[in-house]
Amino acid sequence: MGTPTTTGPVDMSVDLAGVRLPGPMMTASGCAANGREMHRFIDITQLGAFVTKSVKLDPVSGRGTPRMAETPSGMLNSIGLQGPGVTAFVEKDLAWLHSIGARVVVSIAGGTASEFARVARAVVRSRYASAVAAIEVNISCPNVANRGLVFACDPGGAHKVLTLVREEVPRGLPMLAKLSPDVTDIVEIADVVLRAGAHGLTMINTTLGVAIDTDRLRPHLAAATGGLSGPAIRPMAVRAIWQVAGAMREGRIRTAPIVGAGGVRHGRDALELVAAGASAVQVGTAAFNDPTAPHRVGVELERLVADHGFDRLADVVGIAHERFTA
Amino acid sequence: MTRTIAAREGAGVVQVEAEVLGNVAAGAYRHLTLVTPGLAELARPGQFVALSVGDGTSSMLLRRSFSIHKVSPAGTYGGTTEIVVAAHGAGTRALTALEPGESVGVIGPLGRGFPLPSQPVPCVLVGGGYGSAPLFWLAEQLRERGCPVEMVLGAASADRLFGVVGARRVADGVTVTTDDGSAGVRGWVSDVVPDLVTRTGAGVVYGCGPMGMLRSLSAIADDHGIVAQVAVEEAMACGVGICMTCVMPVRGEDGTTTMVRSCLDGPVLRGDRVRWEAFEDGYCRVPEDAVGAPRAVR
Numbered sequence: 001m002g003t004p005t006t007t008g009p010v011d012m013s014v015d016l017a018g019v020r021l022p023g024p025m026m027t028a029s030g031c032a033a034n035g036r037e038m039h040r041f042i043d044i045t046q047l048g049a050f051v052t053k054s055v056k057l058d059p060v061s062g063r064g065t066p067r068m069a070e071t072p073s074g075m076l077n078s079i080g081l082q083g084p085g086v087t088a089f090v091e092k093d094l095a096w097l098h099s100i101g102a103r104v105v106v107s108i109a110g111g112t113a114s115e116f117a118r119v120a121r122a123v124v125r126s127r128y129a130s131a132v133a134a135i136e137v138n139i140s141c142p143n144v145a146n147r148g149l150v151f152a153c154d155p156g157g158a159h160k161v162l163t164l165v166r167e168e169v170p171r172g173l174p175m176l177a178k179l180s181p182d183v184t185d186i187v188e189i190a191d192v193v194l195r196a197g198a199h200g201l202t203m204i205n206t207t208l209g210v211a212i213d214t215d216r217l218r219p220h221l222a223a224a225t226g227g228l229s230g231p232a233i234r235p236m237a238v239r240a241i242w243q244v245a246g247a248m249r250e251g252r253i254r255t256a257p258i259v260g261a262g263g264v265r266h267g268r269d270a271l272e273l274v275a276a277g278a279s280a281v282q283v284g285t286a287a288f289n290d291p292t293a294p295h296r297v298g299v300e301l302e303r304l305v306a307d308h309g310f311d312r313l314a315d316v317v318g319i320a321h322e323r324f325t326a
Numbered sequence: 327m328t329r330t331i332a333a334r335e336g337a338g339v340v341q342v343e344a345e346v347l348g349n350v351a352a353g354a355y356r357h358l359t360l361v362t363p364g365l366a367e368l369a370r371p372g373q374f375v376a377l378s379v380g381d382g383t384s385s386m387l388l389r390r391s392f393s394i395h396k397v398s399p400a401g402t403y404g405g406t407t408e409i410v411v412a413a414h415g416a417g418t419r420a421l422t423a424l425e426p427g428e429s430v431g432v433i434g435p436l437g438r439g440f441p442l443p444s445q446p447v448p449c450v451l452v453g454g455g456y457g458s459a460p461l462f463w464l465a466e467q468l469r470e471r472g473c474p475v476e477m478v479l480g481a482a483s484a485d486r487l488f489g490v491v492g493a494r495r496v497a498d499g500v501t502v503t504t505d506d507g508s509a510g511v512r513g514w515v516s517d518v519v520p521d522l523v524t525r526t527g528a529g530v531v532y533g534c535g536p537m538g539m540l541r542s543l544s545a546i547a548d549d550h551g552i553v554a555q556v557a558v559e560e561a562m563a564c565g566v567g568i569c570m571t572c573v574m575p576v577r578g579e580d581g582t583t584t585m586v587r588s589c590l591d592g593p594v595l596r597g598d599r600v601r602w603e604a605f606e607d608g609y610c611r612v613p614e615d616a617v618g619a620p621r622a623v624r
C-alpha cells in the first residue's frame with residue numbers, strides 16, 4: 001500500500017525443499033493430462049514444474065460416465081484416476097516429458113501403502129528420473145485394504161504411505177504430500193505427514209460433493225459422488241494454507257514449503273494463496289476453460305508482486321500472517 | 327476485437343477471442359459466424375470447436391463443444407467459422423444470445439474428423455437435428471472425390487431440422503424424416519436408411535446426431551457389411567484432452583476395450599468399435615473386459 005512499483009524484474013524463483021524452480025507456477029495433477037495436449041497451447045517447459053496425472057501401479061479404466069457436472073464456479077469430477085499404469089507412464093509419458101526438457105512433478109497414487117512405494121520406485125529408478133523435480137504423493141484416494149477410508153483422512157494410513165515412499169525416494173528429491181480438505185483438523189494431518197518425512201505439502205485436493213439431475217431426480221454422476229474443484233473451493237484452499245502455515249510459523253509443526261492448489265484462475269487468486277503461505281501455485285480446473293492459464297496466471301502474478309513493490313516472490317510468501325494484527 | 331491467445335507452431339489448433347460476425351435464426355437453432363484467424367486452414371469436416379461462456383469471471387467454467395458447420399479461409403474478415411447452436415441449458419442460452427460485435431473464446435479445430443474413402447464409393451450421410459451441421463461440408467468433399475452422396479435429415483419436428491434447403495445443393499438425393507410427420511416421412515432416420523444403403527450400394531454411412539441414432543446407424547451398417555463413421559457426443563469439460571471427462575468404451579484394432587477420450591480420438595469413431603451396449607439410461611458403465619476395469623466383487 002503506497003509502496004512504489006518495482007521496475008526491475010521480479011525474482012519469481014522458488015526453493016522447493018532444496019530444489020530450485022525458476023517460477024512458482026505448476027499444473028495441478030489430473031488437469032493437464034501428461035503434457036502433450038497442453039503443450040499445443042503453451043510451452044510446458046517454461047512452467048515452474050509440470051505435475052502429471054496421478055499414476056498407479058496397474059492400468060485403471062476409471063469410472064463410468066457422466067464423470068463431470070458443472071456447478072456454480074466449479075465442477076464435480078469422478079474420473080477415478082484413469083491411467084495406463086506406471087510402466088506405460090514411464091515409457092511413454094515420462095520419456096516424452098524428459099525429451100522436451102520439462103521439470104516434472106510425478107503424482108503417485110495407490111490403494112495400499114506398498115503400492116505407493118512400488119510406483120515411486122518405478123519412477124525414481126527409471127532412465128528418465130533426471131526429469132523428475134519432485135514426487136507428489138496423492139493420499140486423497142481410498143485405501144483398498146481399509147475398505148475405502150481415504151489415506152489423507154486417516155493419520156495412521158497417511159503416515160504409513162509417506163514412510164514407505166520415503167524409503168524409495170533418493171536424497172535431494174522432494175516428496176510432497178497432497179492433502180484433502182475433507183478432514184476435521186488439516187494441521188494434524190500435515191503434522192503427521194511431515195513427521196513421516198514429507199518435504200512439502202500440496203493443498204488442497206478436491207472436496208467431495210454430489211449433484212442431482214433434476215430431470216431424472218437421481219445423481220448426475222454415474223459414480224454418484226465427485227470431487228468439487230474450481231474457484232468455488234478457493235476459500236477452502238486459502239483456509240487450509242492459512243491454518244497450516246500459521247501452525248508452522250507458531251512452531252507447532254515442522255516448517256516446510258507449501259504448494260497451493262484450489263480455484264486459481266487469475267493472478268490475484270494465486271497471490272491470495274501465496275500471501276496465505278504457499279511458495280508455489282498449481283492451476284487445475286481453470287485450465288479447462290483456458291489451457292494457457294498455468295502460464296498466464298504466472299505472468300499476472302509477477303505483475304502483481306511488482307505492483308506491490310516487491311522484487312522477490314519469496315518475500316510475499318505468508319505475508320498475510322505478518323500483516324494480520326487482530 | 328478478435329485476438330489470438332495461443333497458436334503454437336505446428337500445434338494444429340488455435341485459441342482465439344473471436345468476434346461474433348453474425349447470429350441468425352435457423353429453425354429452432356441459431357447459426358453463428360465467428361472470426362477465427364488461423365482456424366479455417368486447419369479444419370476438416372467432423373472436427374469441432376470449444377467455446378467459453380462469458381469472460382474470465384463467468385461462473386460457468388467449462389467450455390461447450392460444437393461441430394464445425396463451415397469454415398471460410400481468409401475472407402474479408404481473415405477467416406471465419408460457422409456453428410449451429412441449440413439452446414439447451416444455461417451455457418448454450420448465453421451463447422445463442424451473443425450479439426454481433428461481441429466476442430467469445432474459441433478453441434479449434436479439435437478432434438478427428440470424418441475419414442474420406444479412397445475410392446469413389448456411394449455414401450449415405452445421416453444427420454439428426456443439429457447433427458446435420460457438419461455434413462454439408464463433408465458432402466462437398468465427398469462429391470469432389472467422385473462419391474455419389476445421399477443425405478438423410480431427421481428430427482423430432484420440422485423446426486428442429488437443419489439445412490434441408492442447402493442439402494439439395496450438395497447431395498444427389500435428400501430424404502427428410504420427422505418423428506411427428508410435420509415434414510417428410512413420419513418416423514426415424516433408421517426407418518429409411520437400410521433401403522437407401524441397399525439401393526445405392528453405399529460403401530460408407532456417415533452419421534452425426536443423438537447417441538441412440540448413431541447406435542442404430544452402426545447396427546444398420548453392420549447388417550450391410552459396411553462401416554459407419556459416427557460423430558459421438560459425450561459431456562466434455564475441456565474439449566482439448568486434458569480432463570478425461572469425455573471417455574467412452576471403444577474396442578481397438580487389437581480387440582481390447584479402453585476408455586478413450588472422445589475429444590481426442592473422436593468425435594468421429596468407427597461405429598463397430600464403440601461398445602454401445604455399455605450405454606444405458608443416460609449412464610455409460612465401464613465394460614468388465616475393459617483395460618483396467620474394476621475387478622468384479624465376487
Ligand SMILES: Cc1cc2nc3c(=O)[nH]c(=O)nc-3n(C[C@H](O)[C@H](O)[C@H](O)COP(=O)(O)OP(=O)(O)OC[C@H]3O[C@@H](n4cnc5c(N)ncnc54)[C@H](O)[C@@H]3O)c2cc1C
Pocket residue numbers: 069070374388389390391392393394409410411412413414415416417418419456457459558559560561562563593
Ligand atoms: C463433439 C460435440 C459436438 C457438438 N456439436 C453441437 C452442435 O453442433 N450444436 C449444438 O447445439 N450442440 C452440440 N453439441 C452439444 C453441446 O455441446 C451441448 O448441448 C452443450 O454443451 C450444452 O451446454 P449447456 O450449458 O447448454 O448445458 P448444461 O447442461 O448446463 O452444460 C453443463 C456442462 O455439461 C456439458 N454438456 C451438457 N450436455 C452436453 C452434451 N449433449 N454434449 C456435450 N457436453 C454436454 C456442457 O458442455 C457443460 O460443460 C456437441 C457436443 C459435442 C461433444
Ligand SMILES: Cc1cc2nc3c(=O)[nH]c(=O)nc-3n(C[C@H](O)[C@H](O)[C@H](O)COP(=O)(O)O)c2cc1C
Pocket residue numbers: 028029030031053054077079081107138178204205206228229230231233261262263264282283284285286569570
Ligand atoms: C478432472 C480432475 C481430475 C483430477 N485428478 C487428480 C489426480 O489424478 N490426482 C490428484 O492429486 N488430484 C487430482 N485432481 C485435483 C486437482 O489436482 C486439484 O487439487 C483440485 O482440482 C483443486 O484445484 P483447482 O480448483 O485449481 O482445480 C483432479 C481435479 C480435476 C478437476
Ligand code: FES
Pocket residue numbers: 561562563564565566567568569570571572573587588589590
Ligand atoms: S473433454 Fe477433456 S479430455 Fe476430452
